[in-house]
Amino acid sequence: MKRPTSRRSLGSINDDENEAASVPAHLPVLFEEALVALAVHAGGLYVDATYGGGGHTRGIVARGGRVIAFERDPAAQPAAGPRGDVTLLRRDFADLAAALDEFGIATIDGALFDVGLSSLQLADPERGFSLLRDGPLDMRLNPSGGPTAYDLLARSSEAELADLIFNNGEERAARRIARAIVAARQAGRLPHRTLELARLVAGVVQRSGKRERIHPATRTFQALRITVNDELGALDRGLAAAAARLRPGGRIAAISFHSLEDRIVKRRFRDDERLRVITRKPLLPSDDELARNPRSRSAKLRVAERLSIVRS
Ligand SMILES: C[S@@+](CC[C@H](N)C(=O)[O-])C[C@H]1O[C@@H](n2cnc3c(N)ncnc32)[C@H](O)[C@@H]1O
Missing domain, CATH: 1.10.150.170 (Putative methyltransferase TM0872, insert domain)
Incomplete structure (x- = not known):
């Protein structure tokens, strides 16, 4: 695997403290489950397709992985891990293939999609996502x-x-x-x-x-x-591009929050001949997580693995 030729590095900021001081932090959903599903190993290169508050990225970095992260929202704050382990691209994950090409990356060890909105976006009335807080009818992720x-x-x-x-x-x-x-x-x-x-x-x-x-x-x-935001089209394109770049045995973990997203994930994993479904039934948040983070209540995690030999 070629390494990125022009990796930009991120500063090592204690993001949790910054977030706690200003806006409510985004609690990563199905955190342990997603990292276990990705089978993160030291030195591996992972795509975090939905950086958000960087929670899952930090988890990958803490296990020794390197991350190429995508985030459509320019307001998402770059902060994760030691310098050089994370490259945050302000791009749509639907452009995953082109972006990896630009960095000279042929294969990745895993990809995580945690789609939808972060708590930070929902909490900002000016973004127009909340139906309980008054704001302009914007709703653009970018x-x-x-x-x-x-x-x-x-x-x-x-x-x-x-x-x-x-x-x-x-x-x-x-x-x-x-x-x-x-x-x-x-x-x-x-x-x-x-x-x-x-x-x-x-x-x-x-x-x-x-x-x-x-x-x-x-x-x-x-x-x-x-x-x-053409969210469903982007999700299908992003999953297909990730499947194409996974090394054999590499995994995609996808967390969805409503049935339309879950259907796309389920179909892509089932119908893509390069993939083997790992989760016949989606993984759901534990009672403990539901109590700690009510936002996790509709989350479903599905996992697929890249086959070494493509089925004919
Ligand atoms: C649920 S949050 C992710 C939270 C993140 N896993 C964490 O632990 O902090 C979803 C994020 O994905 C971003 N997003 C949604 N669709 C995207 C897309 N097509 N390309 C890039 N980012 C996207 C949103 O802007 C949002 O910040």
Whole structure:
């Protein structure tokens, strides 16, 4: 394996202290499970496709691994491990193949995908991800370019909105929500802010008799976020690129947070002839983790291993 020719190194900052002083830290989900699944060994080269707060990266480095990390969000803070063990690329993991080529890396020992949002992104109202904190309807993981959630609401037809809310949010009331958004738009009252949109959707989604565990606008927000960032397309491309670069016996560990992501991971692992599925059933957080970190409640970890000989 060729080493990166122009590796940028990261300073050794005590990130936990910095985070604790300012914003709530992101607790890595299924931490031990993911590191065990990756079978991290000293000197190995691993891709952390979703750097976030750097928690999993730090775990890999603590076990002697080197990390090429991807992070789409320019706000994610570089901090992990001793100098030189981590190279953080401010890129979409969908570009994994091109990025590894640029660093002259032909094969990797493992790849971790911990998709979705970090607690830090959710906690910042200005990012527009939270339906409980007021902010602009942005939702871009990389706010430096591309259409925002507001742009989607402003430009999409009613049918397009209904389809995206249904397909990316699995929201049964998608048609009614799309109709209400377009009606608000035509009346010059299209929501600009997260709480306005959350109220509009909540007013439309018929509450069933039983108490909903989630806010009525959760699925619509999920759908907008996934669409704005093409999250499902990126995930499939990233997993395929990682599978192509794994050395024989190397592993991909993927943590998903909702059924659409989990389906993509499951299918890619099952159908990719280069891979053998290690987890017939996904690994879930322990009771202890659920108590410590409620955000882990929907997490599922699936693991696959690169075959030495590709099945024909
Ligand atoms: C759940 S957090 C990861 C947390 C991380 N494992 C940790 O321990 O701190 C997901 C992160 O992945 C990033 N992300 C999501 N999709 C991405 C993509 N396609 N390319 C690169 N980063 C992405 C998000 O910006 C977010 O920071």
